[in-house]
Structure formats: C-alpha cells, structure tokens
Amino acid sequence: MPSERSATPLPGDADADTVCVLSAASGPISEAELVQIVGGDQAEARVSATLRELEPWLCHTTHGAAFLHRSLGKELALRLSHLGDVRGQALLTAHVRATLDSYSEGSIAPVARSEYVIRYGAMHFLRHDATAEELDRVIAEPMRAAWEPLDGGAFGFRALVVAAWRRSHAAFGEATSEAARGRCMVQALRLRTIFEQLITSLVHALPEMVAGAIHEGIFRPGAGIELAKPLSENDRVRLWRAVRPAVSEADALWPAPLLREADRAVAGIEASGASAARSAHERDRRDVVLRALKSRRFVKALVIGALRRIAERLRSPAREEVLLLAARRLAAIHPERRALWAALLAPLYPEERRAERLEDVDAQISALPELGDRLEVLTERLLGTSAGASAIVQRAMGWLLSSERFPLTAQRFLFHVPESEWNRCVPDEARALVRRWQGESRGSADSLGPLRCGQLPPWLAAEVQDAPLAEVKERTDVSDRNFVASELVSLVTADVRAELARVFFSVPPEAFRGEDRAIENWAESATLEELRTIHQKVLPCMGSQIDDVLAALCRRAVALGDRDLATSFCAAMEGDDDRHQADLEIALALGSFSDVERLVRPDLEDEEASGMLEMVGKALKREEDAARFAELVRGATRASNRLSAWAAVFPSLSPEARERLSAAVADTVNAVLREPPEESDDTLCSMFPWMPEESLCDVWRERASPDAWRPTIAEITPLFTYDRSYDNGACLDTLLLRLGGEAALVAWARTLASLDDWFSEIGPGLEEG
Structure with missing residues (x-):
C-alpha cells in the first residue's frame, strides 16, 4: 500500500530534482532523458543512484520509469523539496522548451531522442505554458516526424494537434485586440487543416487504396490498425478485407483481438475473392497508389483558387504578396x-x-x-x-x-x-x-x-437574326414550329418578332393542347395583348396541370404591371402552394405591405413556408416598412429563415436602420447556432457582411471549435470545409477580414501556402493538376 511504502525512510542522498521530475511527469521517462532534464554537476550519477534507491516506489516499462502511484510521488517530492512537483513541472517545461528550440533550425534528432517530450511533454506544455509562437512549433514537422515511428504515432500526433487547436481556440475568447484575434483565428485554421489533411483524411481513403499503400511499402503494416480505430464495425470489416491480404504473417504485429477480427473478415470471402484482392494489390503500381493518396491531401490548384479569392479582397501591397504566393504554385501543376x-x-x-x-x-x-x-x-x-x-x-x-x-x-x-x-x-x-x-x-x-x-457587329447580327424566321417557316409540324418560335422570340429584332408572333398565334387554339413548354417560353417576353389572347383563347383549350405555364404568365403580367390579369392567371392554378406563391409575388410587386402581411403571417409557424420571408425582404420597397417587416420576421418559427430574411433586407437599409435592428439580428444568430450546422451555415454565411462584430465572434467560437468538428466527410459543416475544396471560402475570408483585419487574411494566405508546401514534402511527390 502507498502508506506503507511512504513510511519507509528515503535515503539521504536521493536527488531532490530527480524525485520532483518523476512526481510531476505524465508518463514514464527514460534514465537518459532524466539526466537531460535534471542537468547540473554529475547529473548522470545522481539520477542513476536515485533510481536505484527509489526502486520500491517505481514501475518500469520499455519507455522508462514512473512512480507506481502519482500521490506517492507527490508525497516523496514534498519531503525532499518544499516546491515538490511544482519544481518538477518547471524542469519538465524547461526541457520541452529546450527540445523545441533545438529543432528550430530543422534538425529532428533532439526530438527523436526525447520520447517523453513526444508522448507526454508536448501535451502538458500545450495545456499549461505554451505561447502562441511555441504552440506552432509543438506541431511542426519535426514533431510529426518524431511521432511517426512510434506505436500509434499517427493518432498520437493527432491528439497533440487537437490539444493545440483547443488551446488556440480558447485563446480567441481571451483576445482583446483585432490583431490578437486574427492570430488566434489563423492558428486555429492551420491546426484544423493539419488535423483533417494529415491524419483524419486517411481514415476516409478507400480501403483498397490503403491496402495498396501497405503492399507498396508506402504505409507501415501497422497503419491498418491506426486507420481502423475510428471506424464503425461495418467500415472496419471492409478495411480488413482489403488490408489483411496485403500484410504478411511476419508483419502483422497487431493486437490479438484486432488480428482475430481481421482474419474473420477475410475468412468471410471466398478463396477466389481473397486471391483476387491480392492480385489487385500486386497490379497496383507505386505511382498509381501515390497519386491516389496525394488526392487526399492538398491539391495545388485548389490552394491557388483560395489565394486568388483572398487576393481579390485585399488592397495593395497586401494583394501583391498573396499573388506572389499563388504564382509560386503555378509551376507544380x-x-x-x-x-x-x-x-x-x-x-x-x-x-x-x-x-x-x-x-x-x-x-x-x-x-x-x-x-x-x-x-x-x-x-x-x-x-x-x-x-x-x-x-x-x-x-x-x-x-x-x-x-x-x-x-x-x-x-x-x-x-x-x-x-x-x-x-x-x-x-x-x-x-x-x-x-x-x-x-x-x-x-x-x-x-x-x-x-x-x-x-x-450590327451587320453580322442582322444576318444572324434573319435565319430563324426562315427556319420556323420551314417547319411543317405545328407543335415543332411553335416550340422553335417560342425559343427564338426573345432573341430577335422587333420586325422578326412580329412575324414570329403572327405565325405562332395563327394556329387554332386547340393546337396548343400539350404544348406547355411553348406557351411557357413565349410568356417570358409576351406583350399584354398576347397575354390577353392566351388568357381568353388558348388557356381554355390547354387542359389541366399547367401551373408552371400559369406561373410564367402571372410573372409576366406582374412585370407589365397588370394586376387584374396576373390575379386571373393566379386564380386558375390548381396547386395551393403554387397559387400562394403567385399571390405573394403579385402583392410584393403591385400591392401594399399590408397585402404582404396578410399572405405571410399565417405561414410563420410552418418551418418551410416561413422561408418566403427571404423573398419578402428582397422585394421590400420602402425603408418605412422595415419595422413592420421586423415584426413579421420575429414571428417565424425557424431561426435560419429569420436570418435569411435579415440577409435579404439589410443591403437596402440605411446604416441607422441596420443599427436599430442589430439586437434582433444578434438574438437570431444565437438561435441559428443552436440549429444543425448543415441546415444553418449557408444562412450564416449570407449574413456575415451585416452581422455585428459580437455576433461574428459568437459564430467563430461555436463553429470553429474542435468540439464541433465531426469526422465523417459527408457531415463536415459547410462553413469550415476550407481544407479540401475551400467551400464557402468567401465566407471564411469575410470572417477573417471582419474580425482580424487584412493582416489576418494575409496570414491565412501564407498559412495555406506553407501547409501546401508541407503536405507536398511529407506526401507523395507527384504533380497535381
């Protein structure tokens, strides 16, 4: 028991620093590394003697020594030093810093010799003492390379990156200036990108690709275990079936339970199937596998596109710096x-x-x-x-x-x-x-x-316009002729159009039965007289189920300002939803805001129907109606519909009107952040230009958090899929620009370029198109 062991008197020559370091350590430390940490005169002799004397209190692993119980270590440390493990923490932190400093110029040898720093020290450092600059070094290439040969190395490094990401994200909430906020945001983006690109993207690689990489010697045989850990049982079995035949018995240094699971999966395939799998792997050429794996990492063309988009948002000289980064990537495609x-x-x-x-x-x-x-x-x-x-x-x-x-x-x-x-x-x-x-x-x-x-030029355009009329007249089939005429009517001169109209309306009304597309096409450029002809003579002969045609006719009547005619087309619609939509379009264009309220208010409790608010916002005619519109918006059930309505109306409002609505917008943003990201992120992006700074900070804290990241590719939220295809890149740029200024956007461009270089160096060295 610890109490019995602690009653044993400590030898008088036990080295206090050695005991304090062991008590503060998060895991085993080798004797050689203890010597480095403790330092000072005769450090090797002091450490060696102390370890012999502490033998009753220690356990030993292949990685070094550690106290049997943390509480026992703390007690012994306090008996030797009034600082106890506080002294040990200070020595460990200094050792981590010295190790990181030692590879600042590119050498990974000091890190490779410091297994405690790799496995435990860097993580402790992140949680307690690392500055923003030191945090970058903790997850730099030497640390990744040092993790690689270790058992579970890829996932150990992943945990380190996530811890750094958490630290950086937390620092954003503590930032008090635009510059500090920008640094935190860019650092978090870098860490998030490394996490996705370097580690987790391989989990979603095709099993056959992973098997080919093992067979070709690109991945170690143990990679199958690391890639299988986060997968569901079904996906894991699929991975085993591809990977297991590619791994020899001698190489399969997998834990027994996983090995048995892999063998069961393979046994489920007929012998011919397993043989076919092996043959497929043997046919894989190294360059084919490398190219497939490379596609899982950065693609230079996508990075260039992101840099171009960033450059468009910047002024000189910042723009030129980003353009130079983009130009340097051109040679590789x-x-x-x-x-x-x-x-x-x-x-x-x-x-x-x-x-x-x-x-x-x-x-x-x-x-x-x-x-x-x-x-x-x-x-x-x-x-x-x-x-x-x-x-x-x-x-x-x-x-x-x-x-x-x-x-x-x-x-x-x-x-x-x-x-x-x-x-x-x-x-x-x-x-x-x-x-x-x-x-x-x-x-x-x-x-x-x-x-x-x-x-x-006019002479050539006139010749081009003469040909369609001749083509229409050559058609013998009435329906074919009218359809061609309807496609041409909006593209020709007035004289040709008049002749096309004569041909189009010269057929009996009955000929238009089943010719919905021809009438719908013609409606886009019809005159009022033609609309009345269609209403009085053609529609009665067309039959039912023509709501698309009626909607096109209604829109054209609205555009020409004839409310009565538009209402007649609307009333003829059979579908309630189509009729309601047309009614709203008429009210927005030709009615009063009271008409709009009457149509919209009953739908506010319907999650889908309240999406009409966005259409209302875009069509709002007078700023005086903004207050009444705001009341409508507040009544909508779905928060993302409310926010999309604000995004539609804000461009037309004065700064004073926007300020009056800022509190309502902030409340809506908070409500949207509680909705599923896949349903709300596009709406958030559309509102970024108009959100108050505090709301943008709320979005960042919520959506950029490591806790919000989900590892299934199909489920990554749209707002932050900047790693592979930089979806919604302009929205991310807006966040950086609004919260961190141009300096943050330039820093993100530099980061994209440096990560592209990094992944190219550690990944397959192939050109990408």
Missing part, C-alpha cells in the same frame, strides 16, 4: 491548368505589371497542344480583361476556321469575342465562323448562342 490559373490571376496585378502578365498568359495559350484547352484559357482571359488580347484572339479565330471540328469550348469563346475583333475579321470568315458555331452546336440551346451574343 499541369501546363493547361497553369495557363488557366495564370489567366485568372493576371487581372489582379497592378496596372503597371498587368500587361506583362497578360503577354505571358497569351504565350502560354499559344503553346498548349489542344485547341479546346487554348480556347478555354483564352475565354477566361477575355472575361478578366480583353486588353491587349487582339493578336491572340485573331489567331484563335484562325485556328477555328481551319479546325476539322469545333471543340466543346468553342461556343463559349466565340460568345465572349469583343465586337472590335469581329470587325477585324474578313466578312466571309466572320459569317463562316457563325455558321459553324450554329451548325456544330450540341443541342438547341447552344445553337441559339449567336442570337444571344451581344458582341456581334
């Missing part, structure tokens, strides 16, 4: 993607450097072997800016004229060719391009491209 990203980045450069960047883009376009790739990049180049593009555009039009077949990207390119470049073409060549544009289009929508194009 395939040429056609490199040219595309170069085209997207070029317009963001300062004017004095933009022309040089654009010339470089044009040179890259010309060097691409595939015409489709050249046209795709050139289109993005034109969308950014057409400045200086004349020569490359003319070359591209020549490429098209001489090509056997238009690539899929040709129509989009031609749609964005400036009028000035069409005018530089020889007229016959311009006509030939348009004819091929229409003749080689995939589907009717593409064939209408030249009609929709606002860039054609």
